[in-house]
Amino acid sequence: MDKRAIKFVLNGEQVEVYITPKMNLLTALREGIGVTSVKRSCERGDCGACTVILDGKAVNSCLVLAASIEGKTVTTIEGLGLPPNLHPLQEAFASLGATQCGFCTPGMILSAKALLDENLEVSVEDVKRALSGNLCRCTGYAKPVQAVLSAARTMRESASILSGTNVTRREKVSVVRTGTATGSQQEGGE
Secondary structure (H helix, E strand, O other): OEEEEEEEEEEOEEEEEEEOOOEEEHHHHHHHOOOOOOOOOOOOOOOOOOEEEEEEEEEEEOOOOOHHHHOOOEEEEHHOOOEEEOHHHHHHHOOOOOOOOOOOOOHHHHHHHHHHOOOOOOOOHHHHHHHHHOOOOOOOOOHHHHHHHHHHHHHHHHHHHHHHHOOOOOOOOEEEEEEEOOOOEEEEEO
16 A cells, blocks of 8 residues: 655654555554544544544544645644643543543543633533534533533633733634534534
8 A cells, every 4th residue: 555654743743654545634643653542433523532633623533634634733632731730621521520431531622622722711502512523421411511611710710820811702712623524514603
């Protein structure tokens, strides 16, 4: 099979991986680099288990052609934080028991991170919309929603302390998630 190298930034580090022409980002991350936190599940863009942040947007990596990420920036759960330096979202999910079996947790946290990068003043509806592409059989979603709201509060407080001002809505919420293998998209926002 014809393979070629692509370079991109993964969790703040320049990486190179060899890909085939039809390889998706999910396979490149898992098999080419060994990043197993990106879960292989439906491979149709329905479940969100393979969610990563690509240039600031939450995307289903199973629907992204690996060749298209040349020179781009990809963030997985490892890029947010590792013990003992967890991101506020990771801390909130752990402390509020929002993880259950953990299979969907990396994708949920990354979807929430993309939301909070746009807006720290989120409503319950904003969070539900951002997590709507992440299927979970265990939690019932109440605890993940609480965790995202808690992390947003913590992040607002930290930002206010650092800047000496009250941090509110930065921009209109805009979470774009690839929806199907045909490339349609769902947009959430106000």
